[in-house]
Structures are given as structure tokens and as C-alpha cells.
Amino acid sequence: MNFFEKMKQLTGVDLNDVQKQAVRLTEGPLLLLASPGSGKTTTLNMKIGYLLLVKKVKAENILAITFSKASAHDMEERFELFFGKLTRDRVAFSTIHSFAYKVVREYFWKNQINYQLIEGNAPEQLHKKVMIRNLFTEQMKTAPTEDEMEEILSYISFVKNRMVPDDQLSKVACSIKSAGKIYQAYEAFKRQNPQNLLLDFDDMLTYCLDILQNDAEIRQKYQTLYDYVLTDESQDNSVVQHEIVELLAAPKNNLCVVADDDQSIFMWRGADVKKLLQFQQTYPNGKVLTMAQNYRSTKEIVDTANVFIKRNKNRYDKTMFTENRQGEKIEIHNMRRYDLQLNYVVEAIQKAEKPKEVVVLYRNNSSAIRLVDLLEKKDIPFYMKDVDVKFFKHWIVEDILNFMRLSYNDKRVDILERIYSKMNAYIKKAQIQQLLRTEEDASCFDRLLKNVHAPYQEQALRKAKKNIREMNVLPPDEAIQLIRDKLGYDKTLINRAEHLGLNEENLLSIVSQLEHIAEGLPDLAAFANRLNELEEIMKTSKFNKNENVATLSTMHSSKGLEFDTVYMLDLVDGVIPSKDDVKAYKNDEPEKMEEAVRLFYVGMTRARHHLELLTYNQKDEEKTQPSAFIEDVKKIMLGEKVGELKLTDRVEEKAPQRAKTTITNKAYQQKKVRDIPEDAIKDARDLQRGTLVQHKVYEQGFVKKVDGNEIEIMFDHYGIKKFMVDFCLQQGMLRPVTNK
Known part of the structure; x- marks a missing residue:
């Protein structure tokens, strides 16, 4: 044998x-x-x-x-x-x-060289992040934000792993202009004593x-x-x-x-x-x-993914195939709004017979925040692979909380010092320094009014004081709107994005996410507590790993995994492919775009039997466009040839005009009818102002407003939500509530 x-x-x-x-x-x-x-x-x-x-x-x-x-x-x-x-x-x-560590230890022992690891459990004063933060501050004359720290750390790791020579450092993309100098200073600092070297994990290699x-x-x-x-x-x-x-x-x-x-x-x-x-x-x-x-997936998934990946030119010419059965068609859902995408996925997880065989994939960790919020509100447990809670430590989150803290006590100079440059009150640094030098039991704004630096500042300070105090009695979502509009925080973010080379949409998106988390909460303290709760919920989700719960994961972290059902979220241009992917592609640098294609391919091939691709036309106030990759998948499913060019034909064009009544594609409209309750509201005439309704996800509420094809409902526990009337009727989302 x-x-x-x-x-x-x-x-x-x-x-x-x-x-x-x-x-x-x-x-x-x-x-x-x-x-x-x-x-x-x-x-x-x-x-x-x-x-x-x-x-x-x-x-x-x-x-x-x-x-x-x-x-x-x-x-x-x-x-x-x-x-x-x-x-x-x-x-x-x-x-x-x-x-590599084994080899390095052996060499150092042989040559009697002492060394100290500066990552992991290293002492704080000798930790890599502390060193880089100090070197950044020294070079840039200002402390780095969390975003800048993440970017400089990624830059340093990339340079080492790609073995980039010093004379090529400036050619590595990084929005931090002095990244190369910070890297060289960091390396010099670690090697300043040849007999007592400092080593990070990349140094092992x-x-x-x-x-x-x-x-x-x-x-x-x-x-x-x-x-x-x-x-x-x-x-x-x-x-x-x-x-x-x-x-x-x-x-x-x-x-x-x-x-x-x-x-x-x-x-x-x-x-x-x-x-x-x-x-x-x-x-x-x-x-x-x-x-x-492929032994994993149905023929439909394998054949579609196989054609999709062939658009990449820099690859081995191979054809993935399977002898598995044909299976279900890949479903593509084009929602009108971002929140409808979340509602749909949460409802799907609720209905799943085996939640453990369901995974929700997204490109960026930020996509998980509102999803986690909604899952927790519906009391749906989940497992999160590679939890990332940097969102809750982001400087924008801290700014919003500081505005709220100041509304409780506007005598706090220490809090005003952190945010004075981020509101339209024309406060100068010298004025803050003066406040810090003197103690007085009075509003910071009243103290500043005694010594205005320009006539227009007096009016601005009075408005700021009024708005800060008014914020304290507002529901938290309205308080955030006040911070964004009346205190000028959105304008601050836009200006900072322009001057520091940051992504404006990403910054504004963080504030919008906070606003959505705040919906339905009674006061500012509840909002701060909710952020702490969500952070803890995400951290502790790891204990659900072997339970019968759905998995949430980035596409990157999903490699090597497989599930019966896969939902891929946020499939819009600007996310996948990202703006950087598109920019590089237009400059005849295809590497980033090809990696985005591979990432999408990895997501698709996690599915054994059922794959759903979700996109939308609007997120908050921003109009969006379905990912160019979605269009490619549609063409493949229809048997159309996906052109060699045109990895992203649509990426090159301006956003097309969309019909206002577009809700979902045909596949979504034909979703299983048997799931619709018998008593579901099916006629728009039954939705009048004041009508009591029961929603599949948000439970009981009343119709606040009907405007054409859009309906506003005030829910008992979740505040106001907006929906498409057609969507609610077709999917049986609403049922009548009879007064007893």
C-alpha cells in the first residue's frame, strides 16, 4: 500500500x-x-x-x-x-x-552584545511608540495625532520590510513630510550604543x-x-x-x-x-x-470570482474551478442609504439558523462601529476578529467629549485649552495662557470677554458661551449637530484636512458616526457611557469565538476563513477601490488597484454557499456611488465581457445621475416573500402621520412624517429613523399596532 x-x-x-x-x-x-x-x-x-x-x-x-x-x-x-x-x-x-529572533539571539550571545526589546511588554520609557512620539514632536514641533502616529509607524515598518535605501525614503508615500527624517533619527537613536542595542519586531528580520x-x-x-x-x-x-x-x-x-x-x-x-x-x-x-x-464554494461563486480576478495583469495565468454544485446566484443589493444596509444585515443575522456560519466583511474597521451599535441594541451577540478600538481613542472623539464636558462647567480652562482652536470664537493661544496663569471662579468666556483681542471676538465669545451652555440640555445627537454647525467644528476639520493632507471625508465620517450612536440617548452623560460600553463590547466579543454567533471581520483578517454565508458591506467607490487606489491607477501605477481587486476577491471566496454584496447611494449627507467592482460582478453574472481596460471604467467618469426612486436591485426585490408577515402594511395609504407601527428591527414607534417616498418614524428606544416607503412595503418591515 x-x-x-x-x-x-x-x-x-x-x-x-x-x-x-x-x-x-x-x-x-x-x-x-x-x-x-x-x-x-x-x-x-x-x-x-x-x-x-x-x-x-x-x-x-x-x-x-x-x-x-x-x-x-x-x-x-x-x-x-x-x-x-x-x-x-x-x-x-x-x-x-x-x-529570526532565534538567529538574532544566537548572534548577540556569540558577540556579547546586549539588547533590549522595545515592543510588546517593554518598559514605557523604552517603548517604540514613546520614542517615535518624542522624535515626531521634536521634528515637527507639535505632538502627533493618533492618525499621524499610525501613519508614521506604518511608514517605518514598510521601509524596513521593503528594505528601502535611505536615498529612496522620500519616494515612499506618506502625508507626513518629515517621515524619512523621523525614521533616520529613530534608527540612529536605537543604535547609538553598539553594545546595548534597542530592537523592535521589524529589527528581528x-x-x-x-x-x-x-x-x-x-x-x-x-x-x-x-x-x-x-x-x-x-x-x-x-x-x-x-x-x-x-x-x-x-x-x-x-x-x-x-x-x-x-x-x-x-x-x-x-x-x-x-x-x-x-x-x-x-x-x-x-x-x-x-x-x-476549489473544494469550498459553489460553482456560481467560483466561476464569478475566477473571471473577476483575471482583470489583474500582474499574476500567474491560472483558472480556478470546482466540481461542486451550481448553487445560488450571488446577490447584489443597492440600497438607497447606508443605514438600510445595516438594518438589512442585522435582520439577516437575527434570522440565521446557524449564526456561526455567517460572516460580515468590510474593508475598514470604522465600518464596524455602527454595526456593533445596532447589533448590541438588538441584543445580538457576535464575535469580532482582530478587534480594533482605535476609533474610541481618536482625537475627534475626544474633541466632541471635551465640548460636552465644557458644557457641564464652562469654568474649566484645562478643557477649553484642548478645543479653543477648534471652534469659531477667535480665541488666541496667549489668551488661554493668561487664563491658566490666573484663577477665577467664573466662566472662561466671561473672563475672556474682559480682554477681547478684536471687536468681532466679543460677539463670537457671547455666541460660543450661549451655544456651549445650550448644548448641555440637548439630546446628544442634537448637541453634536450644534458642535458641528454653530461652533464650526466641521469647518475646522475641513481646514485641518486641507492643511495637513488628511482625508476630509474620513474625518467628517467619524463625527457622523458619533451622531448616529447618540440617536435616542437621553443626555450627554448617556452618550459618553455608550461609547465606553461599545468599546468594552467590542473588546469582550473575543470571548464569543467558539459560540454560535456571527463573525465580524475586515477583509484582510478574513483570509484563511470560510463560512456558509458572507455579507460584504460598504462596497462603494472611495472605500473599495479607495481614492488612493484610483489616484495611483490614473497615474499609471496599477499596484494599489490590483491589490484592491485581490482584496475583493479574497472577500468573495470566503463564501461556501451564499454571497451577498451590499452597496448604497447615500451615507449621511454624502452621495455615494456603488463600487466599480460591483459593476464588474454584475457583468460577469450576466455573461458580459469585462474589458481589459477598464478595471474601473466608471472610476474615470463623473458620478452618474441616479433615479430618485432606486431602492434595490431586482435580486433584492425578489427576496423570499415567505418571510413577510401576513399582517405587514402593504399599502402606502396606511402610513399616515401618527400611525402606530411595529418595525422588524426598531420595534414600536409612530409615523412622524411622510414625504413622497420617504417616511420618518419616531421609535420608543431609538429616536427618529428615516426609511424608503417602497422598501418598507415590499419587505414587510412595518406592521400595524392596534391601540388597546
Whole structure:
């Protein structure tokens, strides 16, 4: 009985011909291109088992490198499942960072060099973020915002992982003009004492590569030790990681690289798909095999995704296929407004028989905030993969809370100091300094009125004082509107975006999200508490990981996962593809746009049976346009040819005029009728001002206003919500409430 027959008998794993070929090819370089759902983890484990059981290779002579700790753990579990009873040998599954750290520690010990890690649990005074914050302040003469900190940290990591030389630093895109100088100052600071180096996590990689290149003893030790090197998820490896793997595998070059160039989505972390595309240039005698059979998804999903990804030019020419059944059509929903998208998804999760088999995907973490708010209000538990709560620490959130704090006590100079430049009261820094130097039990505004710096400031200060005090008795959503309009905060954000090179829409979107969270809350204190609640809810959602609940995830974090049902949200131009993607594409720099295509493809291929793509025409006051990728999917489903150009024909055009009555596409309008309650309101004439109604999501309320095809309903617990009349009637969203 051969190895494959034995494995089939013992484990139930029946490899296809390409998978068997990949397992048998043990000598020399091999690039194994693995399409989504093609069984790459199983094949890689079988290859390791083949090396141990058939080729009689010692476990310590095999190095298996994975992208993340989670991947390493998954590989170990699979290996134990397949081979735990067949051999006592255990191959080391290691992340590239873990291996690099091992090499670095060995080199430092050998050369008696002391070092200190400055990430993770490092002391605060020696922490990477503290150093960079100080260097930023020193260089820019102002403390960085959270956005700027995130950008400079990403810039530094990218530069290291891409091995960008100093004379090319200015060519790396970054809105912070002195990013290169801050990076160089940071590196110099860490190396100022050669016998006591400071190291961040990226340094593990750069030092490891330098050691392998220049220390012949250590290099030869590991090259001799590892006869076989296997790497998983190699499309995610950065340039420096690829270089380390190539050095380790040499000179025998018994290297198996498992990757999918179509799923390379971490360019911003330094990943470079070009290294995969140049595999046969690096290894002229190397072989390339393609595992293109998808075992995960229905034929409809596989065929559509396969055509969609082919629009990218910089990729291996391959055709993903499946022998699975045809399945349901992909559904595309074009909602009139953003909030209808959220309502729809929440209702779908409520109805799901197996919520654990449902995932909601979005490109940006900010998309999750209002979704989490609505899920919690409906008492629907969820699991959030890779929780990111930076939103609640954002300087805009802090600004809004400070305006509210000042409304409780406008004598607080310390609070006014944080926001005086963000309201239209024409307050000067010198005036604030004067207030701080003197103590007086009076309103800051009254004190400022004693010494105005210009005639027009007197009127502005009186208005500001009135508005700040009025804010205290308003519902929080109206208080935020007052901050935005009467205190001029929106204008401040627009000006800051222009002067600092920030994304204006993103900044205004944060305030809009706060306004929506505030809806229906009784007072400002309740709003502040709600933000704390949401942050805690998101953090603790990790404890629901193995429960029967829906998953929320960014598209990036979803790679490697699969679900019966996938909802992809916020599929609008400006989000995916982003404005930066489009700008680069127009400048004949296709890399970002191609990665956006790959990201969309990754999202689509998470679905086994049911895939829904959601877009909308308006978010808050902003008109939006459905993603160009949505149009491509529509064409593919209709059998139309998706042109070579025109990755995004519509991106090049002005936004088309939309019919005001557009609500959803045909597929959405034909949604299962059996879900509509028998007593649902089906006639617009039954919706009059004052009518009591029961909504599927928001429960009981009364009709406040009907204006053409739009209806306003005041709900008992959620405040005023607006809906499309046609949508409510067609979907049976409203039922009559009879007065008793």
C-alpha cells in the first residue's frame, strides 16, 4: 500500500493528482500556487508527512515557516490529526519572526552584545511608540495625532520590510513630510550604543538577514541543519522575509513555497507579489504547480470570482474551478442609504439558523462601529476578529467629549485649552495662557470677554458661551449637530484636512458616526457611557469565538476563513477601490488597484454557499456611488465581457445621475416573500402621520412624517429613523399596532 492510499485509509484524505505531485516533488525549488479552498494546508502537511515517513528525513532537518502564530498552531493541529499515531517526530512550525529572533539571539550571545526589546511588554520609557512620539514632536514641533502616529509607524515598518535605501525614503508615500527624517533619527537613536542595542519586531528580520549574509558560521549552521524548507502563505511575506527564506534554503534549494499571488493583500506591510512572479528567474530549474480546484464554494461563486480576478495583469495565468454544485446566484443589493444596509444585515443575522456560519466583511474597521451599535441594541451577540478600538481613542472623539464636558462647567480652562482652536470664537493661544496663569471662579468666556483681542471676538465669545451652555440640555445627537454647525467644528476639520493632507471625508465620517450612536440617548452623560460600553463590547466579543454567533471581520483578517454565508458591506467607490487606489491607477501605477481587486476577491471566496454584496447611494449627507467592482460582478453574472481596460471604467467618469426612486436591485426585490408577515402594511395609504407601527428591527414607534417616498418614524428606544416607503412595503418591515 503506497503512502497516498494509506493516508486515505487512515485519515480520509484523498489528494487529487496535482496535490500528489506537489507532495512527491521534494528535491529542488517548487512554487505551489494554491487557489482559495484548494486544500493547501492539508497538502503541505501531507508533504511533511511524506518527507518523514517515505523519505525518512529527520524532523529536525525540516523547517516549516508560517505567516502567523495562528497559522503555525493550525498546521500543528492538522499534523497531529494526520500523523500523531504514525510517528513520534514533530516538525517545528515557526513564524518567520520567531525564527529570526532565534538567529538574532544566537548572534548577540556569540558577540556579547546586549539588547533590549522595545515592543510588546517593554518598559514605557523604552517603548517604540514613546520614542517615535518624542522624535515626531521634536521634528515637527507639535505632538502627533493618533492618525499621524499610525501613519508614521506604518511608514517605518514598510521601509524596513521593503528594505528601502535611505536615498529612496522620500519616494515612499506618506502625508507626513518629515517621515524619512523621523525614521533616520529613530534608527540612529536605537543604535547609538553598539553594545546595548534597542530592537523592535521589524529589527528581528533586518538583523537576521544581515547576520545570515555576513556571519558565515551561523549561515552555514542553519543551511546545513535544514535540508528542506517549506513556507506557507508566502504571498504575505515582505521583501526581507523572502530574502531570509532564500538564504536558508541555499545551497541545496530544497524549497517549497506555498502561495497564491491572487491573495496578496498586505502591500502596506511590505509584502511584494513581484517576488512570487519572479520565482523562475530566481530559480531557473524551479517548478511551478497550480492547485486550482476549489473544494469550498459553489460553482456560481467560483466561476464569478475566477473571471473577476483575471482583470489583474500582474499574476500567474491560472483558472480556478470546482466540481461542486451550481448553487445560488450571488446577490447584489443597492440600497438607497447606508443605514438600510445595516438594518438589512442585522435582520439577516437575527434570522440565521446557524449564526456561526455567517460572516460580515468590510474593508475598514470604522465600518464596524455602527454595526456593533445596532447589533448590541438588538441584543445580538457576535464575535469580532482582530478587534480594533482605535476609533474610541481618536482625537475627534475626544474633541466632541471635551465640548460636552465644557458644557457641564464652562469654568474649566484645562478643557477649553484642548478645543479653543477648534471652534469659531477667535480665541488666541496667549489668551488661554493668561487664563491658566490666573484663577477665577467664573466662566472662561466671561473672563475672556474682559480682554477681547478684536471687536468681532466679543460677539463670537457671547455666541460660543450661549451655544456651549445650550448644548448641555440637548439630546446628544442634537448637541453634536450644534458642535458641528454653530461652533464650526466641521469647518475646522475641513481646514485641518486641507492643511495637513488628511482625508476630509474620513474625518467628517467619524463625527457622523458619533451622531448616529447618540440617536435616542437621553443626555450627554448617556452618550459618553455608550461609547465606553461599545468599546468594552467590542473588546469582550473575543470571548464569543467558539459560540454560535456571527463573525465580524475586515477583509484582510478574513483570509484563511470560510463560512456558509458572507455579507460584504460598504462596497462603494472611495472605500473599495479607495481614492488612493484610483489616484495611483490614473497615474499609471496599477499596484494599489490590483491589490484592491485581490482584496475583493479574497472577500468573495470566503463564501461556501451564499454571497451577498451590499452597496448604497447615500451615507449621511454624502452621495455615494456603488463600487466599480460591483459593476464588474454584475457583468460577469450576466455573461458580459469585462474589458481589459477598464478595471474601473466608471472610476474615470463623473458620478452618474441616479433615479430618485432606486431602492434595490431586482435580486433584492425578489427576496423570499415567505418571510413577510401576513399582517405587514402593504399599502402606502396606511402610513399616515401618527400611525402606530411595529418595525422588524426598531420595534414600536409612530409615523412622524411622510414625504413622497420617504417616511420618518419616531421609535420608543431609538429616536427618529428615516426609511424608503417602497422598501418598507415590499419587505414587510412595518406592521400595524392596534391601540388597546
